[in-house]
Amino acid sequence: MTTGEARSAQEPRWLDETEQAAWRGYLDMNVRLSAQLNRDLQAAAGLSHADYAVLVQVSEHPKCRMRVLELARALDWEKSRLSHQLSRMQQRGLIDRANCADDRRGSFIELTPKGRRTIEDAAPTHVDSVRRYLFDLLTPEQVDTLGAITRQVLDQLDGLCASEAPTDCSEPPLV
Amino acid sequence: MTTGEARSAQEPRWLDETEQAAWRGYLDMNVRLSAQLNRDLQAAAGLSHADYAVLVQVSEHPKCRMRVLELARALDWEKSRLSHQLSRMQQRGLIDRANCADDRRGSFIELTPKGRRTIEDAAPTHVDSVRRYLFDLLTPEQVDTLGAITRQVLDQLDGLCASEAPTDCSEPPLV
Numbered sequence: 001m002t003t004g005e006a007r008s009a010q011e012p013r014w015l016d017e018t019e020q021a022a023w024r025g026y027l028d029m030n031v032r033l034s035a036q037l038n039r040d041l042q043a044a045a046g047l048s049h050a051d052y053a054v055l056v057q058v059s060e061h062p063k064c065r066m067r068v069l070e071l072a073r074a075l076d077w078e079k080s081r082l083s084h085q086l087s088r089m090q091q092r093g094l095i096d097r098a099n100c101a102d103d104r105r106g107s108f109i110e111l112t113p114k115g116r117r118t119i120e121d122a123a124p125t126h127v128d129s130v131r132r133y134l135f136d137l138l139t140p141e142q143v144d145t146l147g148a149i150t151r152q153v154l155d156q157l158d159g160l161c162a163s164e165a166p167t168d169c170s171e172p173p174l175v
Numbered sequence: 176m177t178t179g180e181a182r183s184a185q186e187p188r189w190l191d192e193t194e195q196a197a198w199r200g201y202l203d204m205n206v207r208l209s210a211q212l213n214r215d216l217q218a219a220a221g222l223s224h225a226d227y228a229v230l231v232q233v234s235e236h237p238k239c240r241m242r243v244l245e246l247a248r249a250l251d252w253e254k255s256r257l258s259h260q261l262s263r264m265q266q267r268g269l270i271d272r273a274n275c276a277d278d279r280r281g282s283f284i285e286l287t288p289k290g291r292r293t294i295e296d297a298a299p300t301h302v303d304s305v306r307r308y309l310f311d312l313l314t315p316e317q318v319d320t321l322g323a324i325t326r327q328v329l330d331q332l333d334g335l336c337a338s339e340a341p342t343d344c345s346e347p348p349l350v
Binding site for chain 1: 187188189190193194196197198200201203204205206207208209210211250251298299302303305306307308309310312313315316317318319320321322323324325326327328329331332335
């Protein structure tokens, strides 16, 4: 697994050329695909990918409401970043905050009717972009492999999570 | 390609179940793998993934220096985010800023000796994490397919880039 011959067991197992290309490709694809989806959402619906991610998360919860802490964990965002994002979205009338009198586990984020219309209007554009820049380019076998890779990685991270932290640290999908 | 039967040509081509699972898995993997790499880098070297990304970019450039604008494009970060990040890294002695008297295209970011030592010390930990959470889980065929998928997506985005913007908009890999 190492690139040299006389290395000790402690020598880092550097990536070989194929792995390096796949890893850099993966990172580069993440950045550029996300940027392109962002541009398409912005042009079609005036939404950033961050706006969209929040709207999707909340819209998929019962009654279209979700706790702030739960949302922060689902998006894996720092609290301050999420707080700024939610303030901007509230100012634009996409979401609202609600407190639950008999529950001290924090406030809820709710979709407003405008927020719901916005996510419903944006979804077709978004799925079209996801197809154009990803799924339309892949064979069914490649889609299967992509799905398998993500399951293997997530299972490994779940296992780590279970062994290191007995409390729930699973996270629902981003969008 | 649609989930219904009597839909018009204008109906969004929603993702089928397999595609949906692959897409959500991909997004979820991005978030959680990045978070795990972040935690490992933080624990082993006191670096965030953002610190690491900046250090890698600059270290791979000739003389370990890089223009701020070039760095912003490579990382696909907004200027304000990069500016805050660079200020913090400068305060910690990892990078320095230099102006070029005969060149008005903006200032350079340079690695300090401490920055270079830090990236060299962090790299073995990082590659170990990347192996543990990704490559050790995959067959050689899956690695090939991952590489192929990323190339296809990046080629498609390059083509879009070339047809929409004649100026250079290619971006070097993130780390």
